[in-house]
Amino acid sequence: MLAIILGISLGTVKVPVLSTIQILLAQLFPFVSLDGIDQMHMNIVSNIRLPRVILAGLVGAALAIAGAAFQGLLRNPLADPYTLGVSSGASVGAVVTLFFQLSLPVIGAFTLPVLSILFSFITIFLVLGFAQKIERSMRVETIILTGIIFSSFLGALISLMIALTGEELRQIIGWLLGSVSMRGWVYIKIILPFFIVGTAILLFNGKELNAMSFGEDRAHHLGVNVQRRKLIILMAGSMLTGSAVAVSGTIGFVGLVIPHLVRMLWGPDHKHLLPLSVLTGSAFLILTDLVSRTIIAPVELPIGVITALIGAPVFAIILLKTRAERSG
Amino acid sequence: MVNMLRIQHVSGGYSDKPIVKDISFEVRKGEMLGILGPNGSGKTTLLKMISGIMPFSKGAILIDNKELSEYSPKELAKLVAVLPQHTADPFSYTVKETVSLGRYAHQRGWFHSWSTEDEETILRVMEQTGTVSLQHRSIQDLSGGERQRVYLAQALAQEPRILLLDEPTNHLDLSYQKELFDLLKKWTKECDLMVVSIFHDLNLAGLYCDRLLLLQEGEIVIEDTPNEVLKQERIQNVYHTKIAKQPHPKVPVPQMVLLPEWEDDQEGIKVQIDQSMIHATSERIVVKTTHPLKTMSSGVVGSGVGWYQNFVNRHVDKSYNCSDHKKEMATYLEKNGFVPGETVGMMTAVKLEDVSYKLYVDRNVSIFVVVTAGVGNAIDASIIDREIFDHTPGTINTWIFVNGELSEEAFIQSIMTATEVKVKVLQNEEVLDVTTGTFATGTSTDSILIAATQKGTSIEYAGSFTQLGRLISRGVYECTTEAIRKSRIRKESMSSSF
Structure with missing residues (x-):
């Protein structure tokens, strides 16, 4: 909540915190007076800052809960949409959409997220299938390596498409770096339905995720319908990732770092882990977005840069820690 | 359900x-x-x-x-x-x-x-x-x-x-x-x-x-x-x-x-129990071996079946009386440098100078027999009804060390053969049950020990007509006879000196 208000208030043009709260309340409750509020501030808040903050919140929440679910499902604290290649898959879907100016009939504006989700879903299955081919037991490292191989390959595909494109170049690159700026309410409408459905599915599978984090066989012994649940959870995770990527580009490491942080603070029980990841993830991305546009204002840094700057070292530390635990 | x-x-x-x-x-x-x-x-x-x-x-x-x-x-x-x-x-x-x-x-x-x-x-x-x-x-x-x-x-x-x-x-x-x-x-x-x-x-x-x-x-x-x-x-x-x-x-x-491989490795090691391993004093007779022997015995310590490498026959006074003689024996062994867990310990009031021991060899099988015998309280085990009990100390302790590998059956047959021979010796020596006047079959406190190296010749049976059985017969017969005679001579000379 605090993150939301701060995220709205601060920026190249500073809006007083109190005014921000007043404007927000006015939006929610029509009877709150808007006396003494600068019209420009009013515009900034409701048309630029508010959607931006909400979008950042949704994207952060989506990536964090998807990451938490992937980690539980694969019993792998290193899994996240980014390391598994799901984000890259979604990117390919999005770039394809932008590149070919695709717009599927009926779904119209939803072409971008739907294709992103579809591609991310295909990617996760290819990655897991491939990892299983390499090694039946699907060790942590194998899955991560496979994810990285797919990421690189898909990244190359994207580069290829960028190289072949002319005018759309800037749009694609700007989108790729990951940003929640200047997206407006339209994008919120795009992500919201997928976010709600995906999050709800995952929240309802908390117990199953708990069981599955002890291994698929164990979960089966405990009475979980493993095949079905796994499919559902992977679909929901891909849905969240795909829609998040569709609206904001690839923002790495949120899905990795946030579940870790939550687990460290409140324990690994998915019944708490999933909802807390949603809250923490959204707050984190709103704050990161805030940093990205204020730290060297008026220039805005891509948000993906900030998360990667924080995320990569954390990833390295986790990797070292798990290695040490295994050898010790 | x-x-x-x-x-x-x-x-x-x-x-x-x-x-x-x-x-x-x-x-x-x-x-x-x-x-x-x-x-x-x-x-x-x-x-x-x-x-x-x-x-x-x-x-x-x-x-x-x-x-x-x-x-x-x-x-x-x-x-x-x-x-x-x-x-x-x-x-x-x-x-x-x-x-x-x-x-x-x-x-x-x-x-x-x-x-x-x-x-x-x-x-x-x-x-x-x-x-x-x-x-x-x-x-x-x-x-x-x-x-x-x-x-x-x-x-x-x-x-x-x-x-x-x-x-x-x-x-x-x-x-x-x-x-x-x-x-x-x-x-x-x-x-x-x-x-x-x-x-x-x-x-x-x-x-x-x-x-x-x-x-x-x-x-x-x-x-x-x-x-x-x-x-x-x-x-x-x-x-x-x-x-x-x-x-x-x-x-x-x-x-x-x-059965570990090192057991096989030891096959090559030659273990031979003979006179060189016995050390007899008036206080105790000790046979010490370099390798543990599989033993079946009725000693005070280490009785039953087990693997032991020290065998001690200890002289105790006629008046020896201890409520927990097993514990006392273990303490005694420890004090004299024997690990109780590796030792079979027996007691006798018989003078240990009268011990008789000898190595008997028949081709690939050999046995070493050690006997201490005193027939002071010899009894006829076939007569159950007895009112008086003679308290003159006497015990026949028979040790038979076999250089060979015995089956469990052979262990039991060895004991049978040795006992049968002992009974016969008592009869030949005309040892009588004082109370009943019949031939005695042993004393009330006799002990026996069969210890085998479990290496070399494999021996399945030890009945009185087998190779080992015959060796045991001869050994136990000779040694027991000699030990009884020595003991009797000592007694006679002691009483005549009074």
């Missing part, structure tokens, strides 16, 4: 190569079945098939006449619980959270709240497995044994009718192994539980299981009672190793012991 688990002609495994082949067996409620077999014989695969996580290509697995595949995962989890061999625990769940997961199958729908029944069940299983005190600890911080008990608690929280265990004692130390199986045995009987467990330890399996199933290369070798399954030759063939079978000292089940 589940009455029967039936496995019918099950075959299957990975891809085209079947790991288990045409397996059929049944388990009834209240039964504990052990699955044995060397590594790679398909034990774990079979268990995975029964627990429903591994498909099989042929046959059927039925729980109460209903196919395994007809049960939903939740239904199945309420009937069958599994204690796995390994578990991945990448996240630091607490013990209580882990155990609580066992209730998953009993919870309905998405909004099922944790009921008091759930809480009571997990508390009960945590108590049964001794994990209550661990409940707030992280599963990752536990030792292997503690973790094993937590997963057992998780399995029990499912309140299953059939419990499948894959080498459950893997990480458990001795006391927990015993505790676990004592508990499982009790539950199988009291709660009509069915237990199917894979065992590495044949002896543990023999101790607790009602029936054993022996697998080799995916096929059943035999399925029967432990006594039938655990035959020395069969186990040697299936496991490709040298083992020996012996009875359990307390309960009527077989126990298998490994």
Whole structure:
């Protein structure tokens, strides 16, 4: 909540915190007076800052809960949409959409997220299938390596498409770096339905995720319908990732770092882990977005840069820690 | 209530190569079945098939006449619980959270709240497995044994009718192994539980299981009672190793012991017991060997069957009287530099100077006989009714060291032969039972010891007409006669000097 208000208030043009709260309340409750509020501030808040903050919140929440679910499902604290290649898959879907100016009939504006989700879903299955081919037991490292191989390959595909494109170049690159700026309410409408459905599915599978984090066989012994649940959870995770990527580009490491942080603070029980990841993830991305546009204002840094700057070292530390635990 | 688990002609495994082949067996409620077999014989695969996580290509697995595949995962989890061999625990769940997961199958729908029944069940299983005190600890911080008990608690929280265990004692130390199986045995009987467990330890399996199933290369070798399954030759063939079978000292089940390679290495070592190893003083006669001998004896210390390398016949005064003579003897041995655990100790009031010993050799078999004899209280063992008892001290202690490998039968026959000869010697020497006037058969405190090097010639029998039997006859006859005569001469000279 605090993150939301701060995220709205601060920026190249500073809006007083109190005014921000007043404007927000006015939006929610029509009877709150808007006396003494600068019209420009009013515009900034409701048309630029508010959607931006909400979008950042949704994207952060989506990536964090998807990451938490992937980690539980694969019993792998290193899994996240980014390391598994799901984000890259979604990117390919999005770039394809932008590149070919695709717009599927009926779904119209939803072409971008739907294709992103579809591609991310295909990617996760290819990655897991491939990892299983390499090694039946699907060790942590194998899955991560496979994810990285797919990421690189898909990244190359994207580069290829960028190289072949002319005018759309800037749009694609700007989108790729990951940003929640200047997206407006339209994008919120795009992500919201997928976010709600995906999050709800995952929240309802908390117990199953708990069981599955002890291994698929164990979960089966405990009475979980493993095949079905796994499919559902992977679909929901891909849905969240795909829609998040569709609206904001690839923002790495949120899905990795946030579940870790939550687990460290409140324990690994998915019944708490999933909802807390949603809250923490959204707050984190709103704050990161805030940093990205204020730290060297008026220039805005891509948000993906900030998360990667924080995320990569954390990833390295986790990797070292798990290695040490295994050898010790 | 589940009455029967039936496995019918099950075959299957990975891809085209079947790991288990045409397996059929049944388990009834209240039964504990052990699955044995060397590594790679398909034990774990079979268990995975029964627990429903591994498909099989042929046959059927039925729980109460209903196919395994007809049960939903939740239904199945309420009937069958599994204690796995390994578990991945990448996240630091607490013990209580882990155990609580066992209730998953009993919870309905998405909004099922944790009921008091759930809480009571997990508390009960945590108590049964001794994990209550661990409940707030992280599963990752536990030792292997503690973790094993937590997963057992998780399995029990499912309140299953059939419990499948894959080498459950893997990480458990001795006391927990015993505790676990004592508990499982009790539950199988009291709660009509069915237990199917894979065992590495044949002896543990023999101790607790009602029936054993022996697998080799995916096929059943035999399925029967432990006594039938655990035959020395069969186990040697299936496991490709040298083992020996012996009875359990307390309960009527077989126990298998490994025969280590270093035992073979010692074959080359020549151990010969002869006069050079005896050291006789007036205080004690000692035979000390470099290698332990397999011994059957009726000494004060180290009696019964065992492996010993010090043999002590100690002189005690006629008036020796001690309420705990075993303890006193052990203290005495220790004081004189003998480890009681490696020593057979006997006592006698007879003068040790009258000892008679000699090495007897017949081709490849030799024995070394040591006898101390006093016939002061000789009695006729065939006469039970006696009122007076002569307290003049007398004891015949007979030691027979055999340079050869004796069967258990040979040990017993050696004792028989030696005793028969002793009786005959007493008769020849006209030793009488003072009370009855009949020929004495021995004294009331005689002891015997047969010790074999268990190397060299293998000797199956030691009856009076066998090679060893004849050596024993001759040796015991000569030495006992000599010892009795020496003792008598001493007595006569002593009395005449008064």
